[in-house]
Amino acid sequence: xxxxxxxxxxxxxxxxxxxxxxxxxxxxxxxxxxxxxxxxxxxxxxxxxxxxxxxxxxxxxxxxxxxxxxxxxxxxxxxxxxxxxxxxxxxxxxxxxxxxxxxxxxxxxxxxxxxxxxxxxxxxxxxxxxxxxxxxxxxxxxxxxxxxxxxxxxxxxxxxxxxxxxxxxxxxxxxxxxxxxxxxxxxxxxxxxxxxxxxxxxxxxxxxxxxxxxxxxxxxxxxxxxxxxxxxxxxxxxxxxxxxxx
Amino acid sequence: xxxxxxxxxxxxxxxxxxxxxxxxxxxxxxxxxxxxxxxxxxxxxxxxxxxxxxxxxxxxxxxxxxxxxxxxxxxxxxxxxxxxxxxxxxxxxxxxxxxxxxxxxxxxxxxxxxxxxxxxxxxxxxxxxxxxxxxxxxxxxxxxxxxxxxxxxxxxxxxxxxxxxxxxxxxxxxxxxxxxxxxxxxxxxxxxxxxxxxxxxxxxxxxxxxxxxxxxxxxxxxxxxxxxxxxxxxxxxxxxxxxxxx
Numbered sequence: 001x002x003x004x005x006x007x008x009x010x011x012x013x014x015x016x017x018x019x020x021x022x023x024x025x026x027x028x029x030x031x032x033x034x035x036x037x038x039x040x041x042x043x044x045x046x047x048x049x050x051x052x053x054x055x056x057x058x059x060x061x062x063x064x065x066x067x068x069x070x071x072x073x074x075x076x077x078x079x080x081x082x083x084x085x086x087x088x089x090x091x092x093x094x095x096x097x098x099x100x101x102x103x104x105x106x107x108x109x110x111x112x113x114x115x116x117x118x119x120x121x122x123x124x125x126x127x128x129x130x131x132x133x134x135x136x137x138x139x140x141x142x143x144x145x146x147x148x149x150x151x152x153x154x155x156x157x158x159x160x161x162x163x164x165x166x167x168x169x170x171x172x173x174x175x176x177x178x179x180x181x182x183x184x185x186x187x188x189x190x191x192x193x194x195x196x197x198x199x200x201x202x203x204x205x206x207x208x209x210x211x212x213x214x215x216x217x218x219x220x221x222x223x224x225x226x227x228x229x230x231x232x233x234x235x236x237x238x239x240x241x242x243x244x245x246x
Numbered sequence: 247x248x249x250x251x252x253x254x255x256x257x258x259x260x261x262x263x264x265x266x267x268x269x270x271x272x273x274x275x276x277x278x279x280x281x282x283x284x285x286x287x288x289x290x291x292x293x294x295x296x297x298x299x300x301x302x303x304x305x306x307x308x309x310x311x312x313x314x315x316x317x318x319x320x321x322x323x324x325x326x327x328x329x330x331x332x333x334x335x336x337x338x339x340x341x342x343x344x345x346x347x348x349x350x351x352x353x354x355x356x357x358x359x360x361x362x363x364x365x366x367x368x369x370x371x372x373x374x375x376x377x378x379x380x381x382x383x384x385x386x387x388x389x390x391x392x393x394x395x396x397x398x399x400x401x402x403x404x405x406x407x408x409x410x411x412x413x414x415x416x417x418x419x420x421x422x423x424x425x426x427x428x429x430x431x432x433x434x435x436x437x438x439x440x441x442x443x444x445x446x447x448x449x450x451x452x453x454x455x456x457x458x459x460x461x462x463x464x465x466x467x468x469x470x471x472x473x474x475x476x477x478x479x480x481x482x483x484x485x486x487x488x489x490x491x492x
Contacts, residue, residue, distance in 0.1 A: 055301070060458035064414070111444075113432070168310070168442040171432050184446065186359070186417050186432065196414040198357075198466060200430065202448075202455060209448060212306035220444060 056205040063187060063199035065094035070119065073098050074126060093201070094194055097183070098123055100203050104177045107133045109217045111172035114142045114188040121149035121189075128158050136160040137220045139170040149189075161224040170220070174213055182210045302451040309433060309445035311340035316365065319344050320372060339447070340440055343429070344369055346449050350423045353379045355463045357418035360388045360434040367395035367435075374404050382406040383466045385416040395435075407470040416466070420459055428456045 069086040073095065082088060101108070101123050108127055115121070115138060128134045136153060140163045143150040154160050163170035174184035185201035187193050204210070315332040319341065328334060347354070347369050354373055361367070361384060374380045382399060386409045389396040400406050409416035420430035431447035433439050450456070 058452060058454045060455060062458070062462050163444065168444065171439065171443040171445050173432050174446065184431070184448070186419050193417065197417040198409065198414065199417050200420065200459070200462065202430070204455075206304060206452075208304045209306060209450075212308070213446070216308050216446065
């Protein structure tokens with residue numbers, strides 16, 4: 001009798017309901033649901049295992065990057081038809097760099113020798129507006145060159161410190177997103193570097209690489225604290241006054 | 247009887263030899279040797295497993311690097327008392343960089359924006375002398391600045407190609423050792439960069455990172471082949487004449 005009923009389970013639901021008691025039908029449906037959930041969970045586990053076996057994020061971007069529209073990266077949760085003449089919906093090295101920067105949720109620590117790129121400045125200002133704690137260490141000489149965005153960041157209240165010694169350059173070009181994602185390479189944040197030069201940027205979440213850069217940032221941040229130095233220029237004083245130093 | 251003999255194994259070799267037959271003694275010694283070898287093998291396996299679990303090489307070097315004697319890195323298999331006044335036997339970021347470069351056995355592919363450091367030039371010339379295939383891609387403008395080592399490399403017969411376009415900079419600063427070790431960062435190979443600036447260099451054997459840089463090198467190497475361009479300057483012609491192009 002039971003064998004016959006089990007065989008009938010392969011038939012349609014209507015037939016089953018005729019031949020099975022309501023209790024048995026519930027049992028079969030319940031077991032099916034459990035099997036389905038277990039299957040889905042197993043697939044997720046498999047997916048996680050496959051992802052973990054590839055290790056932490058490692059991405060390499062090369063420049064120059066072609067000019068494309070990146071407006072959609074700045075305006076979240078809004079689909080709007082951008083009217084600019086640049087190509088739309090194209091992923092480039094520059095758009096990938098922006099995506100990684102704009103993924104900051106808590107903090108962004110930036111060590112940048114030369115920073116004059118308008119859209120990268122816009123990204124940093126947007127993060128600051130979103131409440132992300134942004135800290136910038138830059139070069140003493142290059143922060144005042146024509147087109148430098150350092151002034152705009154300071155005016156917005158972002159904490160910027162610069163290399164205190166006039167004899168050396170702060171030549172790093174790296175960023176740390178939420179203290180877990182490192183963006184580093186040869187690329188200064190200038191229009192020429194992004195659109196013309198042969199440059200490289202590496203993005204990684206490898207803790208063995210992120211850790212030393214985070215320590216280096218902290219070291220430079222503390223070493224260039226204007227509070228520990230005699231005031232030498234207006235910029236140093238401005239730094240103390242305008243940003244909420246963390 | 248056997249139990250008593252086994253107990254006697256804990257005594258000295260002289261006592262054992264008195265109480266055991268020669269055959270049994272050989273057995274014990276043989277088993278001991280096998281156990282010892284297995285133990286050593288197991289330890290080696292454990293060491294390999296621990297090393298593998300850390301994954302491929304990842305090392306980060308920060309600059310400026312203090313000046314120390316690095317003479318011992320150039321002169322192999324020879325212990326000589328170096329008479330220079332610099333500190334000896336000290337490991338620095340710069341000495342680590344040299345160690346990684348001088349580990350080249352087959353090839354060294356170098357993309358360097360500015361190259362004027364004498365000791366790094368000496369390292370490259372030494373590798374070339376040892377038979378390592380050295381290829382260099384550099385910047386058009388910076389290869390002719392005062393102190394540039396590019397001329398010295400070309401004169402020695404090393405293949406050097408430069409960015410053909412006068413409108414852009416070849417701003418990379420990376421090297422590939424034997425196509426498996428990547429050395430990349432913000433550091434130009436100049437004395438100021440090594441001894442004064444705040445700079446970073448990352449050394450890794452992570453295939454996911456090495457691969458793209460190797461492709462980029464090959465792309466630049468081919469794109470800047472002077473044979474495919476109209477002769478524009480003496481340097482370009484010199485490049486064709488002096489090096490055995492691979």
